[in-house]
Amino acid sequence: MKSILSCALVLLGTLPCAAQTPAPDPYRPVYHFTAPKNWINDANGLIYSNGQYQLFYQYNPYSADPGHLSWGHATSPDLLRWTPQPVALTEYKNPDGSNTMIFSGSAVADKDNTSGLFPKGQTDGLVAFYTGHVERPGVVLRQHQNLAYSLDHGQTWQRYAQNPVLDIDSKEFRDPKVFWYAPQQKWVMATVKADRQEVYLYESKNLKNWTFLSRWGRAGNTVREWECPDLFELPVPGGGTKWVLLISAGNPTEQFRGQQYFLGSFDGRKFTPDQPYEEPSYLDFGKDFFAGVTFNDAPGNRRILVGWTNDWAYARDVPTGTEWRGNFAVPRELSLRRTAQGLALVQQPVPELRKIGKEALALKNQALKPGADAYELPFKSESYDLELTLKPGAAKALTLNVLQSETERTTLRYDVARQELTLDRTQSGNVAFHPLFASSLESARVPLRDGQLQLRLLVDKSVVEVFAQDGEVTLTDLVFPRQHAGRITLSADGGPAQITALRLTDLRQPLVP
Structure with missing residues (x-):
């Protein structure tokens, strides 16, 4: 959905709005709706x-x-x-x-x-x-x-x-x-x-x-x-x-x-x-x-x-x-x-989302070796649609970091034994503006299907939406990164795993009504 809209609402609602271009904003989403002001x-x-x-x-x-x-x-x-x-x-x-x-x-x-x-x-x-x-x-x-x-x-x-x-x-x-x-x-x-x-x-x-x-x-x-x-x-x-x-x-x-x-x-x-x-x-x-x-x-x-x-x-x-x-x-x-x-x-x-953006990366059957940041995607951005299917194999846990820099990351972690998906924003950037913002992690039970974990992440500057197993479980969090490096890394803990399929769509281009 478009967030950098082309004109501002008239306060009293009595006249049509006039076109204008908002200034760049590090946290204003590109394809999630926001009002002009x-x-x-x-x-x-x-x-x-x-x-x-x-x-x-x-x-x-x-x-x-x-x-x-x-x-x-x-x-x-x-x-x-x-x-x-x-x-x-x-x-x-x-x-x-x-x-x-x-x-x-x-x-x-x-x-x-x-x-x-x-x-x-x-x-x-x-x-x-x-x-x-x-x-x-x-x-x-x-x-x-x-x-x-x-x-x-x-x-x-x-x-x-x-x-x-x-x-x-x-x-x-x-x-x-x-x-x-x-x-x-x-x-x-x-x-x-x-x-x-x-x-x-x-x-x-x-x-x-x-x-x-x-x-x-x-x-x-x-x-x-x-x-x-x-x-x-x-x-x-x-x-x-x-x-x-x-x-x-x-x-x-x-x-x-x-x-x-x-x-x-x-x-x-x-x-x-x-x-x-x-x-x-x-x-x-x-x-x-x-x-x-x-x-x-x-x-x-x-x-x-x-x-x-x-x-x-x-x-x-x-x-x-x-x-x-x-x-x-x-x-x-x-x-x-x-x-x-x-x-x-x-x-x-909504399927209309697949009609916008540009495919930036696609791969299949990529081995994921154990170790921290074992695989870094050759793509850096803060607005994209990432779809991936993972096969844990011998791994005890799978970790996906988005909006990552040297000191910041928003982390999605899957515990294979517990079949639990956790979203962690405690190191996502600016978390100090309110004591409750990073006070706990978000977790949900997500059983594997045919031995695999299917994820789709809609990342958009300050919004992360996670859809697991084709939408059976969702987790949505705000995040406020300060360094804006936009790295994406994957890792497996305790043994090798596999990226069965991965597709990434670049959604950085603002939508025009």
Whole structure:
């Protein structure tokens, strides 16, 4: 995804933006999305319409710090080349002097004008749902669900005159994800009562009047509040379907936030999980993947996920400077796969990523002798797509270092006996800006398949995304190297191993919308 975008968002969202070229930035990713300037966090309102992927997101129009949250906006024909658009929805003052910020939500295409908000015959009207976060300085008053609508493909929006459309008199009620449930010809909204760690489900025929259906929760990870629900259906290999519920909550490491998923069924009224889920099924085992939600109406019934690559523990402090802060992971296509451990949710970078960049290196059946830095790739960069398959052989451990210099490295290590993959950023560069940033390693169990370990790394200046065994396990971390040497080395410990296959694509060239 493009990060060095060609123009800046206009703060008030009333005029188109003017083209400009941002100055080079050592940490601004090349193919991961960032806003041209200022703060971003959760992806919102993801929808495909009018031949474009519409990406809205939590955005501060005034600085690179969180606050004044509004919805930023960008569009893309291919999920990679993003064109910034004017700010879509902005915070506003209320008659009583309180302030309403535009928190997270979703968007739908009201193709049959069930809402009655559009002119007769219009089939491409968009309706956005967002949480109104109402506060006075330092005091949260309430959170409720609101709608806005657009007649021009998301370029301009009008808030519904009778907002809020759903209010339960709570300070912790947020993040509406709305979708069309065809079997009962109705809209369904998934929200969270965050402090209770429960999903609340509602139904509507017209997008304006909502009736409570059911609630479910208190499963998996309940260490932190629940946020950003997403409920959707995926085909099961061999036939049938399963419903998937995504919840942003705690992380495998308790100090951080993360995302979990549940598989089950949905009958139009309630979600029923397949198992008790006393232990979480995590979407990502890194520290920096949160609030991931999926596109509505993606072509070909694809289910495409976009997540924020940061963690609230240190999000305000990451050393990207005062111009910008925050980015998204490369969009991931979701599917279900039968594994030795059971049915699992699989994530893979969208195939559109293979259409960009230039192949820089390819090899097969390369011996990997034991010893430190036994093999250094003849390529140095900080933005690339690396795919490799390793056969451990007699090795006890395999180590891959990226963004490496004389004193810095981000390390991916595989323990063969434990079948455990670990991402280590403790020596990755600038780790001192917050005490929690390098406080622990990220680990996940990754069984070998046919005696081999398949890895794909998306490295992009300050982002490292790891996909193991064709996306069965992912780990995502931010890193901030200071020396920028960009070396890549591989080694085997305790015995020889083999690189079965390796392919590296150079992605240093900025994308042009």
